[in-house]
Amino acid sequence: DAGVIQSPRHEVTEMGQEVTLRCKPISGHDYLFWYRQTMMRGLELLIYFNNNVPIDDSGMPEDRFSAKMPNASFSTLKIQPSEPRDSAVYFCASSSAGKGRGEQYFGPGTRLTVT
Amino acid sequence: RKEVEQDPGPFNVPEGATVAFNCTYSNSASQSFFWYRQDCRKEPKLLMSVYSSGNEDGRFTAQLNRASQYISLLIRDSKLSDSATYLCVVNGVNTGFQKLVFGTGTRLLVSP
Numbered sequence: 001d002a003g004v005i006q007s008p009r010h011e012v013t014e015m016g017q018e019v020t021l022r023c024k025p026i027s028g029h030d031y032l033f034w035y036r037q038t039m040m041r042g043l044e045l046l047i048y049f050n051n052n053v054p055i056d057d058s059g060m061p062e063d064r065f066s067a068k069m070p071n072a073s074f075s076t077l078k079i080q081p082s083e084p085r086d087s088a089v090y091f092c093a094s095s096s097a098g099k100g101r102g103e104q105y106f107g108p109g110t111r112l113t114v115t
Numbered sequence: 116r117k118e119v120e121q122d123p124g125p126f127n128v129p130e131g132a133t134v135a136f137n138c139t140y141s142n143s144a145s146q147s148f149f150w151y152r153q154d155c156r157k158e159p160k161l162l163m164s165v166y167s168s169g170n171e172d173g174r175f176t177a178q179l180n181r182a183s184q185y186i187s188l189l190i191r192d193s194k195l196s197d198s199a200t201y202l203c204v205v206n207g208v209n210t211g212f213q214k215l216v217f218g219t220g221t222r223l224l225v226s227p
Contacts, residue, residue, distance in 0.1 A: 031213045042219040099150075101146075102215060103164065106158035107158060109158050
């Protein structure tokens, strides 16, 4: 079975540019999570969706960040405009309320560098 | 106080050693507990769930102490391939069963 798919795997961009990260969750999973990981702050939850609806976006740093989930198999995280402090690894994860005990399965991540 | 606290390590052990990690959590109403493993520059991967009665998976044993609000992971007969960061994870009760809270991880280095 395919796991969580993320693209691109690496992104290098200049400050001020728009960045769009993409995620395809595991088929049948009804929860999708976006995380950011840095050495200084560890793994931070940015936002999560249930059945394509945003449930909690309290972790989104500021208005420059936005996330959408137009359907059950696709989500985007957009940063506009990007800043050097946004450099981090961004992970997408998914889980199923109907299976297990809330385990989340992570994609390989997008390593973002903003210069 | 952090919701999940772990000793960051690193724990340096020789191959074949037994090593144990502990973690504490602050929300007594948490219901689901996990250990994840994260290799350098990779994504976190589920290692095992932690059940109230304790559970074992090969060389790995997880224990939960609800009274003291701590979770442990024991690794027996350490292998070089066990070198990684181990993340203690609990569900965020007040914000939904599906939301997980991750500790900052304990780094393990197994040497020949």
